Amino acid sequence: MTHRLIQTEDGSCTIYVPELDEHYHSIHGAIQESRHIFIQAGLIHYLSHPPQSFSATSPLNILEAGFGTGLNAYLTLLESERLGIPINYHSLEKYPLTTPEITVLDYPEQLGQTDRSLFQKLHHTPWNTASRITPFFQLRKYHQDFREITFRETFDLVYFDAFNPKVQPHLWTPEVLERFAQALKAGGILVTYCVKGSVKQALRASGMTLRRLPGPPGKREMLRATKQA
Numbered sequence: 014m015t016h017r018l019i020q021t022e023d024g025s026c027t028i029y030v031p032e033l034d035e036h037y038h039s040i041h042g043a044i045q046e047s048r049h050i051f052i053q054a055g056l057i058h059y060l061s062h063p064p065q066s067f068s069a070t071s072p073l074n075i076l077e078a079g080f081g082t083g084l085n086a087y088l089t090l091l092e093s094e095r096l097g098i099p100i101n102y103h104s105l106e107k108y109p110l111t112t113p114e115i116t117v118l119d120y121p122e123q124l125g126q127t128d129r130s131l132f133q134k135l136h137h138t139p140w141n142t143a144s145r146i147t148p149f150f151q152l153r154k155y156h157q158d159f160r161e162i163t164f165r166e167t168f169d170l171v172y173f174d175a176f177n178p179k180v181q182p183h184l185w186t187p188e189v190l191e192r193f194a195q196a197l198k199a200g201g202i203l204v205t206y207c208v209k210g211s212v213k214q215a216l217r218a219s220g221m222t223l224r225r226l227p228g229p230p231g232k233r234e235m236l237r238a239t240k241q242a
């Protein structure tokens with residue numbers, strides 16, 4: 014697939030995929046969108062409303078569908094450092110970006126980080142093996158189709174960040190969504206930008222309680238699904 018780097022309205026970049034006529038993030042603001050959906054409505058919400066089983070001393074287990082530019086992983090790493098929360102981050106990606114594509118991503122600069130090395134480290138750690146990026150943040154990237162992976166552990170949080178079901182409906186089927194719901198611990202949450210009816214129906218059928226929330230600028234709503242205890 015060919016990729017084109019573009020600048021979004023908050024000044025941060027994203028990638029446009031001409032074959033799909035689809036962007037990796039919102040054109041209204043890539044960093045703004047990731048922060049709103051995955052960090053604020055996902056990670057921060059979970060930490061401020063943890064299920065009874067949550068223990069702050071064991072690492073939080075996060076699963077991401079679609080590693081892409083590594084923006085969600087990077088924002089999560091920065092939060093783990095800021096809050097002093099240990100996180101084991103697992104991310105699935107079928108089509109990794111190339112080194113030249115990674116090099117031009119401007120997220121550390123946009124986020125006021127003078128040192129790009131942690132962002133580079135997220136991308137350059139080997140696939141399919143756990144790597145410690147910082148004392149608080151461990152990353153395991155799987156170079157794999159996320160529909161085919163067998164989950165060997167359970168997760169506190171899922172960031173479901175596949176391309177839009179309008180262009181890739183096969184990634185949002187009831188079977189795929191049920192597998193991600195099953196991979197969650199009781200009380201765990203899944204966050205996504207997508208509020209499509211069939212997606213909500215599939216998540217409900219998988220034992221999730223849904224909450225529609227205001228979306229980031231340019232998007233009316235987003236979804237947070239909680240696995241019933």
Ligand SMILES: C[S@@+](CC[C@H](N)C(=O)[O-])C[C@H]1O[C@@H](n2cnc3c(N)ncnc32)[C@H](O)[C@@H]1O
Nearest residue numbers: 079080081082083084085106107108158159174
């Ligand atoms: C919306 S972008 C994800 C953006 C990413 N979370 C980020 O922070 O940049 C969707 C990602 O899913 C990946 N993808 C597409 N099909 C996939 C599949 N079957 N299995 C795993 N990843 C897939 C794409 O290559 C792309 O990186």
